[in-house]
Amino acid sequence: MVANYIFWLVILAPLVALRIFGGRPAFFNLLEYQSGVLYRRGLPVRAVGSGRHMIYLGIDKLMILDTRPIQVSYEDQCVSLSDGSSAVYNISGSARVQDAWKAI
Secondary structure: OHHHHHHHHHHHHHHHHHHHHHOEEEEEEEOOOEEEEEEEOOEEEEEEOOEEEEEEEOOEEEEEEEOOOEEEEEEEEEEEOOOOOEEEEEEEEEEOOOOHHHHO
């Protein structure tokens, strides 16, 4: 009988309190081209990279970014010059997120 109370007080009571106040643990897998920032109770905690990460639902939030490069292209853009003539130009480039913390 006493052993049953000790079991409840030592092992199960802290686990129940953790579930109520700490949330339910969950795992998220980030792919090699993903990055993110872990928020705990609304404040940014750390930047995370690819791999498996455990968070507590209800307390933590993981904001995920896609860090693959994107292609940007503006073709046949016509502008007016100050002398009254016009010019046509093309711009192309690529962009990639390096730091997830700054991007968010």
